[in-house]
Amino acid sequence: MPPVSREHAIFIDFAVQRSDNTYITMAERHADIKSLITRFDKDRVGLSIVSLPDQIEHVFREFHSRKIRLPRRQWTSVVFCGMGGSALGADLLRAVYEPWLSVPLHIVHGYHLPSYAGKDTLVIICSYSGTTEEMLSCLQEARRKKLTAVVIASGGQLAREARKHRVPSFIFDPTYNPSGQPRIGTGYTMACLYLVLRQTVLRGGRIEDLFYAARHSAIDVGQPLALARETLGQSFIIISAEHLTGNGHILSNQLNETAKVFAPHFKLPELNHHLLEGLGSLKKHAKAWLALFLDSSLYDPQIQKRLRVTRSVFQKQGIRALSIRVSGTRLEQALTMLMYSSWFSYYQGILLGFDPASIPWVDYFKQHVKR
Secondary structure, three states: OOOEOOOOOOOOOOOEEOOOOOEEOHHHHOOOHHHHHHHHOOOOHHHHHHOHHHHHHHHHHHHOOOOOOOOOOOOOEEEEEOOHHHHHHHHHHHHHHHHHEOOOEEEEOOOOOOOOOOOOEEEEEEEOOOOOHHHHHHHHHHHHOOOEEEEEEOOHHHHHHHHHOOOOEEEOOOOOOOOOOHHHOHHHHHHHHHHHHHHHOEOOOOOOHHHHHHHOOOOOOHHHHHHHHHOOOOEEEEEEEHHHHHHHHHHHHHHHHOOOOOOOEEEEOHHHHOHHHHHHHHHHHHHHEEEEEEEEOOOOHHHHHHHHHHHHHHHHOOOEEEEEEEOOOHHHHHHHHHHHHHHHHHHHHHHHOOOOOOOHHHHHHHHHHOO
């Protein structure tokens, strides 16, 4: 279980406005958590979170014995195409396994493939829903350039296009994600990508490593609940390094969508070269911010030193800083942190009075951008 350093605890005593312009009071926020879950989690997001190991096992049962047919080739690069929640598994796996990838893994968040993508580039196109317009564009471009592509989806137009043009694909049935939200179904997209990488460019370890690590990623949910209560109403600056940088991006995504909280993500050591000078602009509102450090004993010693000094800079600027530290191997740490961040953002949303599945502004944007 990840121990959380607790310092300078504060309690925020104000009413929080919901999207429907009603208010959830302090008493409501600290009411029995089960009643709040019953009230706000109609789409069973909590069940989807706890089912992460089942999602991964489901993919292994479905696809492990059925290798996708790819040309035997000395790949020079892998390009993964994905947006939002559909790309979170790629962020996590790249950060964890970068030292063992035989070629670069580039992640595309957009409509077009990089110009260097050629006949020795493996293109992986992932859309949880199978309807993401950027991914349909990437598949069309890969086919036009006659590149080797693999599709990952639960259905939709992307799956239909893959079947029509005989593109190798993982079309999964998201049984263990009742919420239907891609960011909570990371186990499916991540496990599919993992199997592709294992077959092509990932060296060392065993194919079962992801499955076994997921089974050991369970945490005491009381810890993220306690942290959510303690930090309720704050905006976050998320800081991570090395093999947990994927988790930093995931936590930012989850807090944005699940809890409707502003939470930018920065990486060590890069942030030390610019961000620290910008913190002074937050001084007037320093109490509204919290720096959340994703910490690890496996970080390079110099990174660990930088993390400690960076925390002190935040504190000297009047911004509270907390650390979450996990144990185990790189992969075990990443999956444990994934579970922790999923529960933390979930409880933040529940305590703030939000439906953790709904994404009204993202839906609004999608509706209007299609007009």
